[in-house]
Amino acid sequence: MTQSAVKVSGLTKRYGEVTAVDGLDLDIRQGEVFGILGPNGAGKSTTVEILEGYRRRDAGEVSVLGVDPERADRTWRSRIGVVLQTGADTPELTVREFVRHMAGYYPRPRDPDEVIEKVGLTEKANVRVRKLSGGQRRRVDVALGIIGRPELLFLDEPTTGFDPEARRRFWDLIGSLAHDGTTIVLTSHYLDEVEALADRLAVIAAGRVVAEGSPSTLGGRASAKATVGWLEDGVRRSVETDEPTRTVLELARRFSGEVPELTVVRPTLEDVYLSLIQTP
Amino acid sequence: MSESVSQAVATPSSARPPLPSLLKVGWSRAAIETKTFFRERDSLIFNFSFPIILLVLFGSIFSGELANGITMSQLYTAGLIGAGLMSTSFQNLAISIAVEREEGGLKRLIATPMPRTAYFVGKVLSVLLVTVLEIALLLAVGVLLYDLRLPASVADWFTFAWVLVLGLTASALLGIAASSLPRSAKSAAAVITMPFVMLQFISGVYIPFTQLPGWLIDIASVFPLKWMCQGFRSVFLGDAGVGLELTGSYELGRVALILAAWAVGGLLLCLLTFRWKSRRDG
Numbered sequence: 001m002t003q004s005a006v007k008v009s010g011l012t013k014r015y016g017e018v019t020a021v022d023g024l025d026l027d028i029r030q031g032e033v034f035g036i037l038g039p040n041g042a043g044k045s046t047t048v049e050i051l052e053g054y055r056r057r058d059a060g061e062v063s064v065l066g067v068d069p070e071r072a073d074r075t076w077r078s079r080i081g082v083v084l085q086t087g088a089d090t091p092e093l094t095v096r097e098f099v100r101h102m103a104g105y106y107p108r109p110r111d112p113d114e115v116i117e118k119v120g121l122t123e124k125a126n127v128r129v130r131k132l133s134g135g136q137r138r139r140v141d142v143a144l145g146i147i148g149r150p151e152l153l154f155l156d157e158p159t160t161g162f163d164p165e166a167r168r169r170f171w172d173l174i175g176s177l178a179h180d181g182t183t184i185v186l187t188s189h190y191l192d193e194v195e196a197l198a199d200r201l202a203v204i205a206a207g208r209v210v211a212e213g214s215p216s217t218l219g220g221r222a223s224a225k226a227t228v229g230w231l232e233d234g235v236r237r238s239v240e241t242d243e244p245t246r247t248v249l250e251l252a253r254r255f256s257g258e259v260p261e262l263t264v265v266r267p268t269l270e271d272v273y274l275s276l277i278q279t280p
Numbered sequence: 281m282s283e284s285v286s287q288a289v290a291t292p293s294s295a296r297p298p299l300p301s302l303l304k305v306g307w308s309r310a311a312i313e314t315k316t317f318f319r320e321r322d323s324l325i326f327n328f329s330f331p332i333i334l335l336v337l338f339g340s341i342f343s344g345e346l347a348n349g350i351t352m353s354q355l356y357t358a359g360l361i362g363a364g365l366m367s368t369s370f371q372n373l374a375i376s377i378a379v380e381r382e383e384g385g386l387k388r389l390i391a392t393p394m395p396r397t398a399y400f401v402g403k404v405l406s407v408l409l410v411t412v413l414e415i416a417l418l419l420a421v422g423v424l425l426y427d428l429r430l431p432a433s434v435a436d437w438f439t440f441a442w443v444l445v446l447g448l449t450a451s452a453l454l455g456i457a458a459s460s461l462p463r464s465a466k467s468a469a470a471v472i473t474m475p476f477v478m479l480q481f482i483s484g485v486y487i488p489f490t491q492l493p494g495w496l497i498d499i500a501s502v503f504p505l506k507w508m509c510q511g512f513r514s515v516f517l518g519d520a521g522v523g524l525e526l527t528g529s530y531e532l533g534r535v536a537l538i539l540a541a542w543a544v545g546g547l548l549l550c551l552l553t554f555r556w557k558s559r560r561d562g
Contacts, residue, residue, distance in 0.1 A: 053391070054391070054557070074393040074395065075299065077391065077392060077393040078299060084384060084388060089383040089388060090316065092316045092320055101308060104304070104305060105392045105393050106299075106392075106393060107298060107299050107300070128319075144388070148392070
C-alpha cells in the first residue's frame with residue numbers, strides 16, 4: 001500500500017487583500033518525484049513554504065510525513081530536507097567543515113565526504129564557500145539538504161546557475177536519491193528538468209492546481225492531436241490529426257516513398273504548460 | 281526501496297536514534313562561530329584593534345594625573361575594557377546576525393533539527409572567548425604602557441569576573457535583540473554603530489563624568505555601559521580612584537542590580553522580537 005508523503009486539502013493563504021493560495025489540494029505519494037510548476041506569483045513558493053513549516057496557513061488541512069508542519073518538532077525536521085532558493089551564508093567555512101557541521105544536527109546523517117562526492121564537490125572540499133561559483137554554492141545547498149538522510153526532500157529551483165554538465169550530474173543524483181526511496185518535491189522553471197525527473201507533476205496557477213498528471217499525460221498531452229508536416233510543391237504544409245500514423249502512411253503512398261521534410265510533432269510539455277497557465 | 285521508507289515512517293520515534301543533544305549542537309555552533317569570526321579578517325582587525333588604538337591614542341593625548349596617582353590612561357583602560365566588551369558582544373552580534381538573517385543563514389537553520397537555543401548558546405560562547413581575548417590584550421597594553429596595576433586581591437578579581445559575566449550576558453542578549461532593528465544587512469553597521477558610539481561618549485569611556493552635563497549622565501545611567509565601566513574602575517583604580525566617582529562610591533550593588541536587570545530585559549526582548557526570517561520573507 002502506498003502512503004501519502006504529503007497530503008493537502010483546501011489550503012488557503014492570504015496576504016492582506018491578496019489570496020496567494022486559494023483552496024489548493026495535493027497528494028504526493030511516498031517515494032515519488034513530484035514536480036510543482038507555475039508562473040511567478042501563482043502561489044507555488046507559498047505552498048512549498050507552508051509544507052516546509054516556514055509559513056502558517058489561513059485554512060485547510062496539511063499533513064507532511066503524517067505531521068502538521070505548524071506543529072513540527074525536531075524529530076520531524078530531521079526527517080525532511082530543504083534546499084532553498086538562496087543561500088549566501090557562512091562564507092568563511094570550507095565546504096567540508098560546513099557539511100560536517102550540519103551533519104551534527106541529525107540523528108543518522110549521511111557520510112559528509114560521500115555527500116560532497118555525490119554533488120561533485122570533492123575537489124572543492126577544502127575551499128571556503130566564499131570562493132565558490134554560483135553553481136558550486138548551489139551544490140553545497142543541495143549537499144546540506146540531503147546530509148540528514150531525509151525521507152522527504154524539497155528542492156526549490158535546484159539547478160539555477162548550473163552548467164549543462166553539472167545539471168546532468170544533478171539529475172543523476174536525484175535519480176539515485178529517488179531510487180533509494182526518498183520522496184522529492186521539486187519546483188523548477190526548467191520544463192525539461194521536470195520532464196526528465198518527475199514521476200508526476202502539478203501545475204499551479206492563481207493559487208490552485210489547474211492540472212495534475214505524469215509529464216507525458218499532463219493536460220491531455222498524450223491524447224492531444226499531433227501535427228504532421230511535409231514539403232509539397234515547394235510549400236510547407238501541415239495537418240493536425242488524431243491518427244498521425246495513418247496520415248504518414250497516406251503521405252508515403254502519395255509520394256511513393258520518402259516524404260520530403262516529414263515531421264510529426266506532439267505538443268511539448270512547454271506547450272501544454274503555457275496553455276494551462278493562460279486559462280483564467 | 282519504498283519498503284524501507286514505509287518502514288521508516290512506521291517506526292515509532294522511540295526506535296530512531298536519538299537527536300543530538302542541545303549541549304553537543306551548541307558546542308559545535310560555538311566552534312564554527314569562533315572559526316568564522318577569526319577568519320573574517322576585516323572585522324577581526326576592526327574588533328580587536330579599535331579599542332587598543334583608542335587606548336594608545338587617548339593615553340598619548342591626555343597624559344595628565346587626576347588624583348592620588350591615578351592617570352588618565354588608567355582611567356581609559358578601565359573604560360575601554362567596558363567599551364571593548366560591548367563592541368565584541370553587542371555591536372558584533374547585532375551586525376553579524378542582521379547580515380546572517382538577510383543572507384538566508386537563519387532561514388536555512390530553522391529548517392534543520394538544530395535546537396534553536398543552540399544557536400544562541402553558540403553565539404554567547406564564542407563572544408565570551410573573543411571578549412576575554414580582547415580584554416587580555418587591553419590589560420596587557422595598560423600594564424605595559426600605562427602602569428596599570430592588576431588587582432591584587434581575590435575580592436577584586438571576583439568583582440572583575442561578575443561584572444564581566446553580567447555585562448557580557450546583558451550586552452550579548454541586547455545585541456541579539458538589536459539585530460532585528462536594521463532594515464537590511466547593508467544598513468546594519470550604521471544603524472548599530474551610531475547609537476553605540478554615542479553611548480560610549482556619555483558613559484564615561486572617553487570623557488570623565490565630571491565634565492558631562494547632568495542630563496547626559498541621567499541618560500547614560502539608564503544603559504548598561506556606564507555601570508560596566510564603573511565596575512571595572514572599581515577593580516583597576518581601587519580606593520585611590522573612588523574620589524573621582526560622582527557619588528564618591530563605586531556603587532557595586534547598584535552595578536550588579538542594573539546589569540542583571542538588563543540581562544533579564546535583554547532575554548525578554550530576544551524572546552519577544554527575534555526574527556528568523558528577513559523582512560523580505562515576511
